[in-house]
Amino acid sequence: MTITDIDADAATARAALAKTLVEAGDLTDPAWRAAFEEVPRHLFVPFFFDHDGTRIAGDDPQTRERWFAAVHEDRALVTHRTGGAATSSSSQPSLMAAMLEALDAADGMSVLEIGAGTGYSAGLLAHRLGDDRVVTIDVSPDITGPAAERLAVAGFQPLMVTGDGAAGWPDRAPYDRIIATCRLDNVPPALVAQLAETGFLLAPIGSALVRVYRTGPDTAEGRFLPGGAFFMPLRRDGGDGAPVRRPDLPTGTGRPSALPAAAVADNAFRFLVSIVEPGLTWQYDVDDARQITGARVWAADGSIAALQADGTVTETGPRRLWTALEDAFRAYAAAGSPGPERYGITVDRVGQRVWLDSPDGPSWNLSA
Structure with a gap:
């Protein structure tokens, strides 16, 4: 050519x-x-x-x-x-x-x-x-x-x-x-x-x-709609959209995690995570079969959690990030592992919320 x-x-x-x-x-x-x-x-x-x-x-x-x-x-x-990170595609x-x-x-x-x-x-x-x-x-x-x-x-x-x-x-x-x-x-x-x-x-x-x-x-x-859709975030006010740098890893003794490593790779669960905790950054450990065995996840406010291969987790920062993900996983499992097509959204004068199955079902408020 x-x-x-x-x-x-x-x-x-x-x-x-x-x-x-x-x-x-x-x-x-x-x-x-x-x-x-x-x-x-x-x-x-x-x-x-x-x-x-x-x-x-x-x-x-x-x-x-x-x-x-x-x-x-x-x-x-x-x-x-921007700064080595992908910010547009x-x-x-x-x-x-x-x-x-x-x-x-x-x-x-x-x-x-x-x-x-x-x-x-x-x-x-x-x-x-x-x-x-x-x-x-x-x-x-x-x-x-x-x-x-x-x-x-x-x-x-x-x-x-x-x-x-x-x-x-x-x-x-x-x-x-x-x-x-x-x-x-x-x-x-x-x-x-x-x-x-x-x-x-x-x-x-x-x-x-x-x-x-x-x-x-x-x-x-x-x-x-069914399926996933992964896009770069909306950039506003000249922000570069670069991912947040990883805070220092949590230290100390871990506790048993109620969120299994396999769920981290479940796109249906990750949709709920993207609603409950938008804008997270993830790193993974994988085995020879490309299965996730551990992970680090952090938010813009400095909250960070680390899941180890032995199933224990440590977390630190202004709030307990992994605990919030565990709560979401319990709701997800109890609802029968729903895909995105079972969710809807309501926007009104009070705010915005994503709900499961019907406006009267379980719901999660969207950040302003």
């Missing part, structure tokens, strides 16, 4: 990726399939960072082949690092396809995207709905500037806004759909207010997608 024949090769590679997504059941709408076949992802991801921090780029003869293959594979690609195409299909978009609808990122998702939306029906927003001109340039090169000009995604963009409201391509810890009230009467917000809250419908001027309700 050379620079001169990249466009033809990319078109072939995009068609192959779209076919893979269709065969996997991630892409069923012909309009979205056409978008994935025609919007050039390689223009939006001119480089990315490998797992060890190595820059893989299309303009580097040493890494060009790896770059080209990766941008046409079904994988997420880290596009920005181009999402996995299969997850993007699932989100776009869950958006249930139709001709003539208007969409606000929270989290412009590379601009690729905005390009897919603009291909499907038209430039004048799409607004995309991100917090930093370092993101929106290059994204707008790449969109223009690809032939798209949706409205690009630099600002706080949680505040939305009221100038173009109401929107038929609002889609967040970054993780939210709660439902921003401004986004609810900017929904059309029959519109909904589709967003990752915790580690799963939820559709949230407006039910009144400042109220909303929704249900989570």
